[in-house]
Amino acid sequence: MLRLSKLTDYAIVVLARLGQANAAGRVTAVPELALASGLAEPTVAKVLKILAQAGLVEGLRGARGGYRLSRTLECIPLSDVITAFEGPIALTACVDGAAGGCESEGCCPVRGRWDPVNRAIRDALAGVTVAQLANTPPARQCAAAVLNF
Amino acid sequence: MLRLSKLTDYAIVVLARLGQANAAGRVTAVPELALASGLAEPTVAKVLKILAQAGLVEGLRGARGGYRLSRTLECIPLSDVITAFEGPIALTACVDGAAGGCESEGCCPVRGRWDPVNRAIRDALAGVTVAQLANTPPARQCAAAVLNF
């Protein structure tokens, strides 16, 4: 439905919470984040693992461990979060170089013409930071194109 | 996955074919469209029914009936097609006035802040016409904002 998956949605919320806590220099663990976000612990854990694999957060193992932001929320564009959970941002499967996937590739009247559209969506999502989505008070701004908020 | 549904994808292809045929003043029926599109007849029929309900095409019943475009492809923005098949364009369920859907509504740190993002996506999709996606030779242009193609 042109909707983000729930995990992606959760990720934004979790990142927002992490931003609040980490701004105070603290490291936050899963139980605390789950409580603050109103989500189930296993779900939050799953979200954080994916965020860690994408390099958006840093996991600190061992007792007194937890998670920490790799960059400030101002430096995390929405497109990065979405890509981590949903893969490359493209409205159709037949993106640029993807050949062979479509059976009617030869006669498709829209072949190759989705690329500008996908680029527009990507640009729009790259122009919004997680900080703008969270209620984060304006901290130091990143060098990023900013959407007309 | 931030992907269009297959039906939406088919719809663009079918509209493109309809544009070619209708430019010659003809009315096209389901079997012919299915053949030209390389899709199964029941699928094409389903697509056309939805397009007709959305007012994008006009169904002519009875023998020698078929489908005809309600407007030229230049006047059909991509957003109209997507809305017909996927509902309102919004990345999250908690859009503007939608209250009560989210259980953690009260404490959500991103509450209400998705709206500008959704608007940006909508604008981007409204700026592309089906004619631009199809290989349609440039006909008379509609009064529509056009994406940087």
Added chain:
DNA sequence: GGAAACAGGACGCCAAAAGTCCTATTTGAG
């Protein structure tokens, strides 16, 4: 009157998402 074609809905299958859980590994504290 009959055939061709759309209108509208209902049904079943399947794939992907979503949520949960288990085990291994790491690390700090006592």
Added chain:
DNA sequence: CTCAAATAGGACTTTTGGCGTCCTGTTTCC
């Protein structure tokens, strides 16, 4: 040195929604 806390990684089950198909009714031309 041992234990507990916490992440890493994967596997598994349930559920949801897309997708394709089909059936019945209605309309219209020949």
